[in-house]
Amino acid sequence: METEQLLIISSLVLCGSLVLFFAHVTNFLLLHPRKLRSKLQSQGIKGPSSPSFLYGNIKKHATPEETNNQEIEENKHTWPSRVFSHIKQWQIEYGSIFMYSSGTIQILCVTDADMVKEISLNLGKPSYLSKDHAPLLGQGIFSSNGPYWTHQRKIIAPEFYLNKVKEMVKLMVESTSKMIESWDERTRNSEGKSEVKVDDDLKSLSADIISRACFGSSYAKGEQIFLKLQTLQMVMSKVPIGVPGLRL
Numbered sequence: 001m002e003t004e005q006l007l008i009i010s011s012l013v014l015c016g017s018l019v020l021f022f023a024h025v026t027n028f029l030l031l032h033p034r035k036l037r038s039k040l041q042s043q044g045i046k047g048p049s050s051p052s053f054l055y056g057n058i059k060k061h062a063t064p065e066e067t068n069n070q071e072i073e074e075n076k077h078t079w080p081s082r083v084f085s086h087i088k089q090w091q092i093e094y095g096s097i098f099m100y101s102s103g104t105i106q107i108l109c110v111t112d113a114d115m116v117k118e119i120s121l122n123l124g125k126p127s128y129l130s131k132d133h134a135p136l137l138g139q140g141i142f143s144s145n146g147p148y149w150t151h152q153r154k155i156i157a158p159e160f161y162l163n164k165v166k167e168m169v170k171l172m173v174e175s176t177s178k179m180i181e182s183w184d185e186r187t188r189n190s191e192g193k194s195e196v197k198v199d200d201d202l203k204s205l206s207a208d209i210i211s212r213a214c215f216g217s218s219y220a221k222g223e224q225i226f227l228k229l230q231t232l233q234m235v236m237s238k239v240p241i242g243v244p245g246l247r248l
Contacts, residue, residue: 029053029104036106040099045108047099048090056101058086124149136232168213175208 048057081088090098096112110116124145137143141152179201187194207226
């Protein structure tokens with residue numbers, strides 16, 4: 001009898017757990033997204049309808065047709081409308097504020113600059129910046145909110161006054177000139193042919209400019225700082241994020 005009772009209780013617990021699990025999954029994948037869309041629609045925000053389960057409103061876009069060099073040259077500054085053609089189309093169709101789905105994630109897209117500024121001031125930075133990226137960003141101006149952000153902005157603002165920016169331009173020109181001279185020297189030493197890893201050199205250039213502008217030193221002296229930052233970035237990029245959407 002006791003064994004049968006244990007089996008019945010175990011079966012009931014298992015069934016109850018499965019019901020709760022499926023209820024949670026159904027709510028997460030179907031009911032909650034619909035509820036969010038309904039709330040946005042009630043506020044007059046429109047967007048593409050009938051999102052699919054896996055892709056939402058994001059569909060696989062065909063590769064842009066091949067264009068000749070003249071067309072590429074004419075459209076080189078209009079690449080966003082080609083790469084994000086769906087966003088551009090929705091902006092034309094629904095206005096500067098619209099919603100769309102990416103899988104089960106509901107996205108509110110705001111392309112009006114004044115509205116973006118107002119949202120940033122009222123809502124502040126997203127919480128993941130101060131939580132997930134805390135070892136890298138700390139409580140800096142990129143991740144902080146409220147009075148702490150206001151205090152940091154007051155401290156850093158004088159560094160971006162016009163006279164300071166003009167001094168930075170001079171540093172940028174000097175550092176860039178050194179990089180170009182190193183390319184010329186490398187080319188001369190290799191009889192006019194040399195392979196240049198532009199990505200690495202541009203990283204060094206950025207680090208050199210930042211180091212000289214902020215600390216008054218060359219990249220050679222600040223190399224250890226930037227190497228540690230790069231190591232920290234690599235370590236953080238390998239941290240598992242768990243089940244997508246679970247933290248929400």
